Amino acid sequence: MKYLKNERGMTLVIVLLTITVFSVLGLAVMGASVNNVKQVKKAETDIQTVDAAEMGVQYYNTLLKDFFHQQIALKKSEIKTLIQNDYVNKVPLTDDKIEEYEKKLGEKLIQAFNSSPLFPAFGTALSKDIDTPTKTYFKIKNLSPSPLCPTCNTTAKETVEQIEFSYESFGHTNQQPEKKLTGKFVFTFSIDKSEIKEKLIPAQNHDYTTLIPKPTNVSPCSSEAFGNGNNGRDVFDTVNCSYNQLISVEKPSEITDSILVFDKGVQFIKQLNKGIEDSTLYITGVPGTTTLFNKQVNGIHNSKILVKGNAQFETVNQGIHNSTIVVVGNAKFGDGQDKLKKLEHSSIYVIGNADMTDIDFTQFSTTAKICVKGTITGDSSLYNYPIYSESYNKVKFDEKCSLGIIQDGDKTIDISDQFMDWAEEIKPIVSYN
Structure with missing residues (x-):
């Protein structure tokens, strides 16, 4: 009976130890859960931020494509007039001359872009809000100093010429660290010599x-x-x-x-x-x-x-x-x-x-x-x-x-509407940083 009396209180100790163990485990589980929630939320925020940067790339490239498509349609008449004037001045229409016209066209397109709102002299090209409550938006910054036409200055007979430049799209969400994507824009164009033909014309007489x-x-x-x-x-x-x-x-x-x-x-x-x-x-x-x-x-x-x-x-x-x-x-x-x-x-x-x-x-x-x-x-x-x-x-x-x-020399030049080709579908090259 005396031995049994010495074991009094052991049950209480065991209960207390059990409570302590479960409390520690519960706190550990709660801590892990909270941490997991934070990690998931951070991952979601990172994804949203990257998505915002990707939206910037897609949006900017759509604007670029529309701009160059409109500009080349406008410059088309200028190049056509240039070719016609050269013909009147008896300038031969050689392959080298076609290259010269393409170079001139490239210069005109670059000049038009450099003076447009899509290519500011300083600062951000554009910024657009995506979702106000989460403060999600993108900015297009750090464009190349100027678009380049690397093929326009070559003597090799290129099938097409191309204008290219790079830029960066920054995505922002809830004041988290921004995500940056680098895009490279490429626009191709060419002049088809076969669509420029000489033809005879009759002397004008309507009597x-x-x-x-x-x-x-x-x-x-x-x-x-x-x-x-x-x-x-x-x-x-x-x-x-x-x-x-x-x-x-x-x-x-x-x-x-x-x-x-x-x-x-x-x-x-x-x-x-x-x-x-x-x-x-x-x-x-x-x-x-x-x-x-x-x-x-x-x-x-x-x-x-x-x-x-x-x-x-x-x-x-x-x-x-x-x-x-x-x-x-x-x-x-x-x-x-x-x-x-x-x-x-x-x-x-x-x-x-x-x-x-x-x-x-x-x-x-x-x-x-x-x-x-x-x-x-x-x-x-x-x-x-x-x-x-x-x-x-x-x-x-x-x-x-x-x-x-028709007499000798009664000739003119006929330039079809298809004498100029350009790429209407532009796929950006994107790298993630």
């Missing part, structure tokens, strides 16, 4: 009256010049003569194998139901009147018609074939539902304005053309056909409608 000279050695027409056809209709068949008064042909039937001069104008009141064939009509209109080919003209074939003054062709049912028409004034083709239909192996020249509202363009052949020195009224789609207007596109008009003969 279309020379196409149909006034007939000579024709006798005055008598009233008997009107032959009687079927049903009392008027027929010009193998008639060569000249009228000196305004003529109204009341019931025209046909004009065949004839040379007719109308010095005071003519109007065909009703339809020429057999058309005009193998004939020449030289018409000098009276001021204030219009030479009128009324209603249906059933075809104009192998003929020449010159009208000095205004003219209207209301309807040509069977079309115009192998013929030339010159109007030294304004012209109207068609009248409402009546249309000029079919034009092939023929040319129409109008020195004034032309109303083409009522033309059936679907039947126009590529062997035909209409040249108008003035303006054209009609659907905008008419320029999809062989129709040329000096007021719409003078270069095309001169090319297609000049009567001049």
Whole structure:
């Protein structure tokens, strides 16, 4: 009993020791947990900071790509003008000259960038907040002193030239240590010599009256010049003569194998139901009147018609074939539902304005053309056909409608819109620090 009494209090000691051990372990676990939370939070902050720096790289590169893309489109016209001026001054278009143009382009692009807000003379290129509560933002700093074009000064024939420079993007989050990424921006461009070509041009001559000279050695027409056809209709068949008064042909039937001069104008009141064939009509209109080919003209074939003054062709049912028409004034083709239909192996020249509202363009052949020195009224789609207007596109008009003969030296340079290429997708080279 005495031995047992000596062991009193041992249970309390054991309980106290157990409590102490668990307390120590609990504190250790709590400490480890707190430390882990801090480490996780620090890792998350580091990731957010790096993400902020990466966002800076992506954002800045988008701005750079847009800037250089816009600038090269602007400088394109300047280089094009430079090439054209050199051609006029008889500067040969050699490979070395292409390299020189590319170098000049590189200099212009670098100069434009150096004076832009994207490349400040001092300090930060740009800074942008990402998340205000966590104070997350990025800054672009420490750009290269100036972009370089390392290939522009080489004598080797490069496939492409390139402009390059480096910069740094700093990410910030919750006043933690910043993270820095270094980016390298590369922009490539080139001039394609094969898209710059020399071509012949005709000497400029738009005196279309020379196409149909006034007939000579024709006798005055008598009233008997009107032959009687079927049903009392008027027929010009193998008639060569000249009228000196305004003529109204009341019931025209046909004009065949004839040379007719109308010095005071003519109007065909009703339809020429057999058309005009193998004939020449030289018409000098009276001021204030219009030479009128009324209603249906059933075809104009192998003929020449010159009208000095205004003219209207209301309807040509069977079309115009192998013929030339010159109007030294304004012209109207068609009248409402009546249309000029079919034009092939023929040319129409109008020195004034032309109303083409009522033309059936679907039947126009590529062997035909209409040249108008003035303006054209009609659907905008008419320029999809062989129709040329000096007021719409003078270069095309001169090319297609000049009567001049090409001489030695009548050349120009043709620079297509595809003569310059550049990289539109730019992938930065990024290194993490």
